[in-house]
Amino acid sequence: xxxxxxxxxxxxxxxxxxxxxxxxxxxxxxxxxxxxxxxxxxxxxxxxxxxxxxxxxxxxxxxxxxxxxxxxxxxxxxxxxxxxxxxxxxxxxxxxxxxxxxxxxxxxxxxxxxxxxxxxxxxxxxxxxxxxxxxxxxxxxxxxxxxxxxxxxxxxxxxxxxxxxxxxxxxxxxxxxx
Numbered sequence: 001x002x003x004x005x006x007x008x009x010x011x012x013x014x015x016x017x018x019x020x021x022x023x024x025x026x027x028x029x030x031x032x033x034x035x036x037x038x039x040x041x042x043x044x045x046x047x048x049x050x051x052x053x054x055x056x057x058x059x060x061x062x063x064x065x066x067x068x069x070x071x072x073x074x075x076x077x078x079x080x081x082x083x084x085x086x087x088x089x090x091x092x093x094x095x096x097x098x099x100x101x102x103x104x105x106x107x108x109x110x111x112x113x114x115x116x117x118x119x120x121x122x123x124x125x126x127x128x129x130x131x132x133x134x135x136x137x138x139x140x141x142x143x144x145x146x147x148x149x150x151x152x153x154x155x156x157x158x159x160x161x162x163x164x165x166x167x168x169x170x171x172x173x174x175x176x177x178x
Contacts, residue, residue, distance in 0.1 A: 016097060016100075016101050017097075018081070019083070019095070019097055020081045020082055020083050020123065021082050021083070021084060021085055022039065022080075022081070022082040023078050023080070023081045023082070024036065024078055024079055024080045024081075025078070026075060026076055026077060026078055027074070027075040027076075027077070028054065028057070028074055028075070028077070028079055028174075028177070028178070030051060030054065032079055032080070032178075033047075033050050033051055033054050033177055033178065034047065034051075035080070036050070036079065036080045036178055037050055039080065039082065040145070040146045040149075041150070042149055043149055043153065043157075045157060046149055046156075046157075046160065049160065049161060049166075049176065050176060050177050050178070051177075052166065053161070053166045053173045053174075053175075053176035053177040054173070054177040056166050056167050056173040057170055057173035057174045057177050060167075060169065060170035060173055061170065062170060063169055063170060063171070079124075079178045080124045080178065081123035081124045081125075082123070082124060082125050083095070083098060083123045083124075083125060083127060084098065084125070084127050087125070087126050087127060087129055087144075088127065088129075089129060089130050090130075091130070094127055095127075098127055119142060119144065125144075125146070126144040126146070129142070129143075129144070160176075161175075161176040
């Protein structure tokens with residue numbers, strides 16, 4: 001039995017103009033990785049891990065499994081964009097252009113109807129985070145990788161880049177580098 005599913009993706013085919021408060025230059029280099037780490041005030045061990053991951057990324061070939069990714073121009077990408085000055089726990093405090101994007105995707109409605117709170121990432125940063133108090137009271141902790149190394153350094157050091165090792169593939173290394 002074959003089922004033909006048609007999904008209308010046209011409502012998601014839009015692009016916002018950028019209004020970042022900070023953006024690295026295009027391309028991936030040691031300087032870019034160092035700047036990302038500096039922007040987050042990361043500990044030295046994390047920077048060293050990121051630099052090791054960068055080295056692995058640059059040495060690894062493109063994977064041959066899956067889709068053909070040979071057209072990716074890694075030098076034509078920005079690897080870090082900070083869209084706003086701070087993270088908010090109140091949706092009303094999120095910049096209007098960011099709220100408009102999430103409204104178009106239905107995220108605020110989904111949070112109100114279905115989720116126990118949400119963290120919303122825009123570009124490279126979490127711009128909104130609101131976990132319902134009942135989860136926090138039960139000891140469930142959600143935080144982004146900007147604050148986690150500061151709040152839970154031992155946990156982050158133990159588990160960061162541990163599920164998929166840096167050398168597993170080119171994109172695992174890229175993910176850990178940036």
